[in-house]
Amino acid sequence: MIIKNIKKVLYLIIAVSIICNINIYASEDKPDEAIEYINGIREKVSVRSIENSKQLESSAANHSKYMSVNNNFSLIEESGNKYYRGRYSWDRASYYSYFNPYITEFINNNLDSYKNGVVDLINNPYSRISFLDPLYQHIGMGSYKDMYTYDLGGKSRDLTVKNKKIVIYPYDKMESVPITWENNYKINPYRDLDIESSNVGLPITLSYYSDKNKIRRIYNNDIKLENEDKGLEVKTKIILPQDDKYIDNSLIILPLKKLEYNTNYQVSINVDFIFQNSTIPSEKKSKYTVNFKTEAKDNPLDRAKFTEYLVKALKIDILEPKEVFKDIDIKSNDAKYIYTAYKNDLVSGFGDDTFRPNQNITKEQVYTLLIRAYEKENGEIKLNEYKSYSYSYHSVSNWAVNYMKKAEEIGLLSRVRSNELKGEITESEYKRIINLYQEIYNVKKDIN
Numbered sequence: 001m002i003i004k005n006i007k008k009v010l011y012l013i014i015a016v017s018i019i020c021n022i023n024i025y026a027s028e029d030k031p032d033e034a035i036e037y038i039n040g041i042r043e044k045v046s047v048r049s050i051e052n053s054k055q056l057e058s059s060a061a062n063h064s065k066y067m068s069v070n071n072n073f074s075l076i077e078e079s080g081n082k083y084y085r086g087r088y089s090w091d092r093a094s095y096y097s098y099f100n101p102y103i104t105e106f107i108n109n110n111l112d113s114y115k116n117g118v119v120d121l122i123n124n125p126y127s128r129i130s131f132l133d134p135l136y137q138h139i140g141m142g143s144y145k146d147m148y149t150y151d152l153g154g155k156s157r158d159l160t161v162k163n164k165k166i167v168i169y170p171y172d173k174m175e176s177v178p179i180t181w182e183n184n185y186k187i188n189p190y191r192d193l194d195i196e197s198s199n200v201g202l203p204i205t206l207s208y209y210s211d212k213n214k215i216r217r218i219y220n221n222d223i224k225l226e227n228e229d230k231g232l233e234v235k236t237k238i239i240l241p242q243d244d245k246y247i248d249n250s251l252i253i254l255p256l257k258k259l260e261y262n263t264n265y266q267v268s269i270n271v272d273f274i275f276q277n278s279t280i281p282s283e284k285k286s287k288y289t290v291n292f293k294t295e296a297k298d299n300p301l302d303r304a305k306f307t308e309y310l311v312k313a314l315k316i317d318i319l320e321p322k323e324v325f326k327d328i329d330i331k332s333n334d335a336k337y338i339y340t341a342y343k344n345d346l347v348s349g350f351g352d353d354t355f356r357p358n359q360n361i362t363k364e365q366v367y368t369l370l371i372r373a374y375e376k377e378n379g380e381i382k383l384n385e386y387k388s389y390s391y392s393y394h395s396v397s398n399w400a401v402n403y404m405k406k407a408e409e410i411g412l413l414s415r416v417r418s419n420e421l422k423g424e425i426t427e428s429e430y431k432r433i434i435n436l437y438q439e440i441y442n443v444k445k446d447i448n
Helices: 006-016 031-044 054-069 089-095 114-123 125-131 303-313 333-343 363-378 398-410 427-447
Strands: 102-109 138-144 147-154 165-169 174-177 204-209 215-227 232-234 236-239 250-255 264-275 283-294
Touching: 031 114, 031 138, 054 089, 054 102, 054 138, 054 147, 089 102, 089 147, 102 114, 102 125, 114 125, 114 138, 114 147, 125 204, 125 250, 165 283, 204 215, 204 264, 215 236, 215 250, 250 264, 303 333, 303 363, 303 427, 363 398, 363 427
Parallel strands: 174 283
Antiparallel strands: 102 147, 138 147, 165 204, 204 250, 215 232, 215 264, 236 250, 264 283
């Protein structure tokens, strides 16, 4: 956490300067969804809920504006710059009349939403320790253009049971745990290991929260991560607070390979807690067990399934299928959706009169077809000749560039890296995009 100690401030500046790469439409972004996500996890680990603070929200919003206007991605503000409100996060919080003594701040750039920023922060072991800390009871989030700021504030942990709280994440009986994890911090827990980031599992943490018992060391008696379905132990690296200057009350378990889909795992921990105050007895052989299940595999979306999803999402009246494509059996379930989409000018086939229903569809194709559907109902989307559209479209397929710009124009897409638009789309990615499309379409419909 940030306290008024310059050394710790410098550590945290390095630790929480996140480099993120995506920024999809977020003008309708709501902090409420992010807070609900945090509190859903806090409830599972029996930590009191966190509340929105208007003062911290103002501080966070101004700091995001400060970073953007001054082109300065940093936790520290420099006097004399535009929108300067205080050098450190607690100075800025005080400026906006938030006076609780504990403040910690996280910054991010090029996000797609407050919520996904929080998901990233909780998936990262270093920031997770703060987000699940009962010390923090207030949060404020603010964004300006590409800059996002998250401020946490609190007064005390107010722990009534043995003056401590043990939190393990992933929590017991958690489902859909990611099988892999990529670091967006400048501080990488895998930094000393020669391993590709896409080949490691989600870091696991145990945190000992207490206002009284300050940890000096944690001794590892026995810590294991086991694939329960196969009865195999997963190789891990254990990071203890005495070995990592960025943590002081937690241990981190690093799976050294990515986990398996839809699989049950068990974490067993046996440790000794040694405290800074020698008059407080050590807690020996403290044992904890947590079971969790990983996410199911997210399959690519093929052309037939996408067409079915699209017709249903747009609520188009289903037509009796006729033969159009030689590789589509009109007696099949796919035929009615493909024919309906074809007759509504949403999809087309290939030059050899085939539709290729089992071929996976790409992200470029999905955005293109959604824009066609939108224009069919609302007329052509006019591009603004004076607007600077996304910097990354130079490497998008030539035929897709204008469709991507139109998607950006209506808020379906905004300033993404070109490689985020390349390749096949998965079912979960499609669901996120179609949900946003329906929100935009319904708003347009209400206006008309």
